[in-house]
Amino acid sequence: MARLFKLRHAEEEFWEPKPEVQLEAKPQAAPLEREIAPAPVEPPPPVVEAPPPVELTVGPPAPEPQLEPPEARPSWWSRLRQGLARSSSSIGQGVADIFTKRKLSADMLEDLEDVLVRADLGVTAATRIAALVGKGRYDKQIAPEEVRAILAEEVERVLTPVAMPLEVNGGKKPFVILVVGVNGSGKTTTIGKLTAKFTAEGKSLMLAAGDTFRAAAVEQLRIWGGRMNVPVIAREPGADAAGLAFDAIKAAQEQNIDILLMDTAGRLQNRSELMAELEKIVRVMKKIDAEAPHSVLLVLDATVGQNALNQVEIFGKVAGVTGLVMTKLDGTARGGILVAIAEKFGLPVHFIGVGEQADDLEPFTARDFARAIAGFDDETA
Template sequence: HVILAVGINGTGKTTTIGKLAAKLTAGGLSVMLAAGDTFRAAAIEQLKIWGERTRSPVIATKLGADAAGLAYDAFEKAKEAGSDVLIIDTAGRLQNKAELMAELEKIVRVLGKLDPEAPHTVLQTVDATTGQNALSQVEIFRNVAGVNGLVMTKLDGTARGGILVAIAAKHRLPVYFIGVGEQVDDLEPFSASEFARAIAGVA
């Protein structure tokens, strides 16, 4: 099962991947990680740390390398190793939108050649502290990468994540998890009723 993680930088994408890997391995699945954000050394290092923590092998390449080529290699290696799940990190620099989107399209295309069904899940991280911008972020990534699930991150402070209501109304995408902190266990399954009560301020 190939999970492609997308979202703009700073939304907690790499941390979410690590927490998800921890959840999946705890459930008895073997996970491989791919450091597809080849533009940021910090993202590659961060993913390697999560790989060590969760005992998940990490496929990485040199800084600035072709992300689609890395996705190809990771898919082949995950298949060889008999991994149950491959999670691919991606770059999220919206400053140069055209270049980023072309790169994402290429990753999706390459995966599709290896397996017509892949990527099976395209998971977008959305920061709970983001306002209206989050709507356009989902629109952009959905058009390019075919986002079919969301993770709301940074619900650990005063942010209530109300923008999720607008996103749900417009895009009708499932929300799989919420990130409520930095620790490995701080990724919780999303409950619509609990979320609605929290937003309304009802205990």
């Protein structure tokens, strides 16, 4: 205990606070005074008059410099053949697998029907083509090339009545073309390509940006208009498309425009409220021109396959479709859907597209399409 008491006593002595040390502040030295020479005064800069403002004009973008001569574009047939390569390859491979070095049988014809149905030619066309292949050839060998020739001939026969150019009646000014279709079908791009074609033919055009829900579509149309020096009628996002249609027709009449091309918002054919809006656009157009729209183009995306049949039916009832434009044939193996549409509806097919450039949209010709989808390399053979 004594030892513990000593330790505690030692700790108390150790921790006893020490008196604070007071430091005396030393007086600060007076600042040194020195004379500062005044800064030299520079003469004022000379007065320079501002140049007059430059008036900027908006026009088509300047062409990019080309370091090498541009390569010649392949012919339309070559691009069509390449664009339909996926469809023709699917059909051609199926035909080769079925008919190479084998005698014709009922099972082989059923297999041929399956190949054609998968290419979306439709059951009716597939059954008829299979019957033509089998006519008088049972238990005989038939070369794949002969089957493809029969296919091309039958496809051409079905498509020839609907391969019709888009005729613009010069007596109706403006000739109003309303472009409709579902989301992503390529309506705005198609309008741009048609603008390039009609401008090259010497016609005056005006564009109406009726897809008021999508700012990108309005801007895209303005770009096309700038390239072709074509006026574009547009409104703020969300504006009434029917009112825009009325204003566009009136403006085109006042400026004596040959053709008015109007874009519309993409809409699913099973959305009744959106289809009602499209019906309103047509109704309002007729208030200012009883015959407008003079042409209603339905733009179809070939990649949707059989769903295109439903689109043709619904848009036809609501907007009175007068002709078709088939796009994106280069992105699908379902190019045969055009045959199924032609057989069921008989609507004119004005244009088909197989690429993004302006000249990748061309008037539809039945023979070229038939031979390309059948896999022939020569358009005239």
